[in-house]
Amino acid sequence: MSTQSSSHAHASPSLRHRFVRLNPRFDRDETLGLLKSEIQRFQQHDNEYPLPVPWLNFKEYQLEFFAIPGEFSLNRSTSFQSGRIYGMDVTSGAAVAALLFDFYDVVDPAAPNNQNKKRKPVSGEPLRVLDLCCAPGIKLCMMADLSPASSILVGVDISPQRISLAKNIIKKYHIDASTSASQSTSVIADAKKHSNAENEFPSRVSIRLYHADGTTFGTNESNSTVKNGLVFDSNAALDEFRSRGKRKRTNKSAKAREKRRLLELQRREEDENANDITAGGNLNGKKIDTVSHYICDLMNDEDIGCTCTLAVPPFDRVLVDVECSTDGAIKHIEKNQSASSSRSSVWDDKNMDELIDLQKRLIYSGFRLLKRGGVMIYSTCSLSSKQNEHVVSSLLDECQDSFLIPVSFSAHGESSREISFIDEGSIPGTVRFKPIVYDVKGGHDSVDCLLPGNGFFLAKIGKRQN
Ligand SMILES: C[S@@+](CC[C@H](N)C(=O)[O-])C[C@H]1O[C@@H](n2cnc3c(N)ncnc32)[C@H](O)[C@@H]1O
Numbered sequence: 001m002s003t004q005s006s007s008h009a010h011a012s013p014s015l016r017h018r019f020v021r022l023n024p025r026f027d028r029d030e031t032l033g034l035l036k037s038e039i040q041r042f043q044q045h046d047n048e049y050p051l052p053v054p055w056l057n058f059k060e061y062q063l064e065f066f067a068i069p070g071e072f073s074l075n076r077s078t079s080f081q082s083g084r085i086y087g088m089d090v091t092s093g094a095a096v097a098a099l100l101f102d103f104y105d106v107v108d109p110a111a112p113n114n115q116n117k118k119r120k121p122v123s124g125e126p127l128r129v130l131d132l133c134c135a136p137g138i139k140l141c142m143m144a145d146l147s148p149a150s151s152i153l154v155g156v157d158i159s160p161q162r163i164s165l166a167k168n169i170i171k172k173y174h175i176d177a178s179t180s181a182s183q184s185t186s187v188i189a190d191a192k193k194h195s196n197a198e199n200e201f202p203s204r205v206s207i208r209l210y211h212a213d214g215t216t217f218g219t220n221e222s223n224s225t226v227k228n229g230l231v232f233d234s235n236a237a238l239d240e241f242r243s244r245g246k247r248k249r250t251n252k253s254a255k256a257r258e259k260r261r262l263l264e265l266q267r268r269e270e271d272e273n274a275n276d277i278t279a280g281g282n283l284n285g286k287k288i289d290t291v292s293h294y295i296c297d298l299m300n301d302e303d304i305g306c307t308c309t310l311a312v313p314p315f316d317r318v319l320v321d322v323e324c325s326t327d328g329a330i331k332h333i334e335k336n337q338s339a340s341s342s343r344s345s346v347w348d349d350k351n352m353d354e355l356i357d358l359q360k361r362l363i364y365s366g367f368r369l370l371k372r373g374g375v376m377i378y379s380t381c382s383l384s385s386k387q388n389e390h391v392v393s394s395l396l397d398e399c400q401d402s403f404l405i406p407v408s409f410s411a412h413g414e415s416s417r418e419i420s421f422i423d424e425g426s427i428p429g430t431v432r433f434k435p436i437v438y439d440v441k442g443g444h445d446s447v448d449c450l451l452p453g454n455g456f457f458l459a460k461i462g463k464r465q466n
Pocket residue numbers: 092131132133134135136137138139140156157158159162212213214215321322323324358
C-alpha cells in the first residue's frame with residue numbers, strides 16, 4: 001500500500017514537527033523502520049526522523065512518543081493505516097502518564113519516608129479508569145494500552161458525533177485484527193519483550209463508551225436532553241468480531257444485534273450496581289458491607305454540594321480533559337496568526353463564563369466519581385488562568401478531601417534541567433506547557449531539541465483516604 005510516495009513526492013522538507021505514539025502491540029523496530037522509510041521517501045533525503053522525545057521518554061519507561069515532520073500526512077501513511085502508530089501530541093501523553101504513573105510526581109527529598117527513589121509504573125492490580133470527556137478517544141487508547149490487565153476503562157462524552165469517532169478509533173486499535181494486532185500471540189509476546197520489563201503488557205482490558213453528560217454521569221440526576229447510554233463495549237465488540245465470520249448477516253442486523261446487546265449489558269450493569277448499593281457487594285476485591293458503608297466510604301458528596309448517590313462504582317483514576325477555548329493548540333494559534341483569518345476569538349464574556357462554569361461542573365463531577373485514595377488529572381489545551389488554575393482552586397477550596405499532587409516533567413531522566421517550554425502554573429505543582437510558535441511560513445527561530453508540543457495545562461489531584 002504505497003500511497004505515500006506519489007502523494008508527497010514534491011513536498012519540501014520542513015523543521016515543523018508533530019507527534020506519534022507507537023502501538024505497543026506491534027514490533028517496535030519494524031514500526032520505526034517502516035515509519036522512517038516513509039518519512040525519507042516523503043522528504044526525499046536522509047534525516048533523523050522519527051525523533052524520540054527526551055523529556056517524556058525515559059530509559060526506565062518508554063512511552064514511545066516520536067516527532068515526525070509536520071507536513072507528513074499520517075492519514076496516507078501505511079504505518080498509520082495499519083494501526084502501528086497513533087497521532088497524538090506529547091502534551092496529551094504527559095497528561096496520561098501523570099495520571100497512571102507517579103514517576104513525574106515531585107517528591108520532597110527532605111521529607112522522611114518519602115525518599116526520591118526510583119518509582120515503578122502502575123502495579124499489576126486492575127484499575128477502574130474514567131475519561132469524563134473522552135472523545136475522540138486518543139488519550140483513552142493510551143490509557144487502555146498502559147493500564148494493567150483486566151482494568152476497566154470507561155469513556156464518556158456528550159457529543160454523539162464525537163463519541164462515534166471514539167468508537168471507531170477504539171475499534172481500529174483494540175478490536176480490528178488487521179490494525180490492532182491483538183489476535184496474534186506472537187505479536188503480543190514481541191510487544192512484551194519490547195515494553196518495559198517491569199510493566200506487563202496488558203493482555204486484555206475492557207473499554208466502555210457512554211454517550212452521556214459528564215456533569216451528571218453516574219449519579220441519580222440525569223440530563224434529559226442527553227441519552228444516557230452505553231454505546232460501546234469492547235468485550236461485546238470482540239465477541240461480535242470473532243463470530244462475524246461464522247454468520248452471514250447484513251450490516252443492518254449486526255447493528256440491531258449490537259444495540260440489543262448493549263442494552264442488555266447496561267441493564268445487567270445497573271442491576272449489579274444496584275445490588276452493590278442496596279445489599280452490599282464487592283468492589284475491586286474490597287468487600288462492601290452495607291449501604292451506608294458504600295455511600296460514606298466511597299463518596300464525597302456533602303462537601304461538593306451534591307446530595308445525589310452514585311449509580312456506578314467509583315474510579316481509581318479519572319481524567320477530566322475538558323472542553324476549552326483551545327488557545328494553546330498550535331493549530332489554533334496559527335489560524336489566529338494567519339493574515340487570511342479575519343475571525344477573532346469566538347469566546348465573548350458570556351460564553352466564556354458558561355465555558356468556565358461547565359469546566360467547574362466537570363471537575364466536581366470527576367472528583368465525585370473518584371475513589372478515596374484515587375488520583376485525577378484536570379487538563380486543558382488552553383493557557384488561560386480562568387480555565388486552569390481558577391477551576392482547580394475552586395475544587396481545592398470547596399472539597400476538603402482534595403489535595404494537589406505536584407508534578408514536574410523537567411526534573412527527570414536525561415534532561416534533569418529546566419526546560420524552557422515547561423512552566424509551573426500559578427498553583428505550585430501544576431504544569432503549563434508553552435507551545436512552540438511557528439511563523440506564517442511554517443518556520444521558527446530555532447528547533448528545540450527537546451521537542452515541545454501544544455500549549456497545555458495539567459493538574460494532578462488526589463482524594464484523601466478518609
Ligand atoms: C478536549 S476534548 C477531549 C479530548 C479527549 N480527551 C481525547 O484525548 O481524545 C473535550 C470533549 O469534551 C466533550 N464535552 C463537552 N461537554 C461535555 C459534558 N458536559 N460531558 C461530557 N463531555 C463533554 C466534548 O464533546 C469534547 O469531545
